[in-house]
Amino acid sequence: MRLGPFVLRRLAISIFVLFGLSILIFLIARIVPGDPARMALGPRAPVDVVERLRQQMHLDRPLLEQYGLWLWEVAHGNLGDSLVTRRPVKQDIREFFPATLELVGLTAIFIIVGGISLGVISARYANTWFDNVVRLFSYLGIVTPAFAWAVILMLLFGFVWHIFPTYGRLTEGVIPPVTITGMYTIDSLLNGRFDLFWDAFMHLILPAIALALPPMSQAARITRSSMADNQNKDCIASMIAYGVPNRVVTGKYLLKPSLISPITVMALDIAATFGYAFMVEKIFGFPGLARYGIQVMLNKDVNAIVGVVMVLGVVFITLNIVVDIIVAYLDPRIRLLGRNV
């Protein structure tokens, strides 16, 4: 399997997937009961004003025509206006998505580094006290949802010990860095403002840990069991029997085949975090895309709903392609036989 054609094929398929997704979410957003115009204007708005907004948003036309009009706008780089923020959806996404992206980015680092290293150490010292502690805490990690962790962490590290800030992306009153990517940590570095970077980074830590704990525990468990499965295979015994030292066998011959399943699971968890983050974002007052997504859904803000879902779709597809490339790199059985691609 060569990388270029593989990625091109996956991208081509992705376009169809996104197309299908857009039809689906476009319909669902409109079929759900409730009149978006009425909800936007409130119960006391006069009927003719509501009617004018409906016409303005083409909500009086047949669904097919609405979709056609929407596609036409999208083709011109326009996602329509949000009824909640009264701004173009594109502008909202441009503001909220980078916030979630840097939050999930840090979460992903915690999940990957924490999950794999805990799993590996746990497998290496299987059935010792360390392994037992990791296994116990990973149970706790999995069964406790991220929003509960968020509250616990906030109480402990925000209010009992004042180590981390508990609200927003920056300390109140601090002016954000000049926007380049929209991610404060990166923009502040690009501007050379290390004080701002530290401030933004500290604001990310608690929500990122809260989001990371459940998937990280899951990843640690999967890594451990995958290592344990492979540990008793003849190919590992064979390497040991040939005198290859334990550290090489564990770090190379055992780790590589054992990473395949945790990586797949971690990638899906990370992609899902973009959507699941809303509770944690809400608790920490973090103006992110997930929180925005829930807000527009509750208000039946049709254009914004479709916009947010499409962004999440792109995120999922991108991560899936990345994972397929990593897995194909790790596993020649997939690379050479073209299985599962």
Added chain:
Amino acid sequence: MSETLLDIKNLHVWFKVYGGVLKVLNGVNFNVKIGEKVGLVGEAGCGKTTTMKALLRVLPNLALIPEGDIFVRGKNILKLNSRELADLRGRGLSMIFQDPTSALNPVFTIGQQLDDIIKYSAGSSGQKVANKKNIALSALHEARLPDPERMLDSYPIQLSGGMRQRVCIAFAIATARDLLIADEPTTNLDVTIQDQVLRLIKDLVEKKGASLILITHSLGLARETTERVYVMYAGNMIEMAATSLLFKKPFHPYTQGLLASVPRLSGGGFAEGIPGRIPNYRNPPPGCRFAPRCPYAFAPCTKAMPPLIDVDDGHQVACYLYQNGQEDRRNA
């Protein structure tokens, strides 16, 4: 008599399992001299592979060795630390595993695996070995693999079963010096290439002056290849003799049954098997573990395991029928 390379004394291996302990090896005694070719026969599940894995110290995590010693060149390997152990394995011991599909790591090329094996064959610190690639290529060539150069870049899935087994043998060729353990090396292969593979193993051992332990359930294979044979049953060595002697005059009822159950091409009818099967290791019979299946079992057999005793020159058997130095079947 030549020097002893390997000496296993009274080896017990247990497996911790849910709700109990499997007492698999029950005091195994086993030795191999330098340059000797020894067979280890017995039916599936009798502990042949476990004995060898214990010798290489590659038993799974849940195994424990409550009793016994394993000496390699006079050093007790159960008392070595992991570094000394890696040194010993790298320098002297190699094992060809039963199933060539699982014995090769699926996500590394043959070349990558061979490279590390050769690298650490000089010692666990991984000193520089000159011409690693040349050693690898010539090993693959000696194992009669076509196009060794391309083989280095191949993954196991790109090879057939026979080729994989030859790759495993190439691993052994690249490093073997003292002892080669071949665990059912031909079981998973076509009959047509079984002979080639066996010849390859025999050549390798003879050329290097190494010792061979051939694990097999096929008596024919043991007869062709080895000089001395151990017969194993349910975690005990029950008979040991020079190969020719054993086939001429087997003493232990189990060995007799084993020989009788070999199907013959000439002569009609099915061979007779041994009724029953290997005992449960959780609650093994208190005496001789073969007693429940033995047609000659009598009172002492259910009390304690009979010790290995000499019945002939270099012929040992663990059976109460021969405790007086002669066959005694009056109670049967």
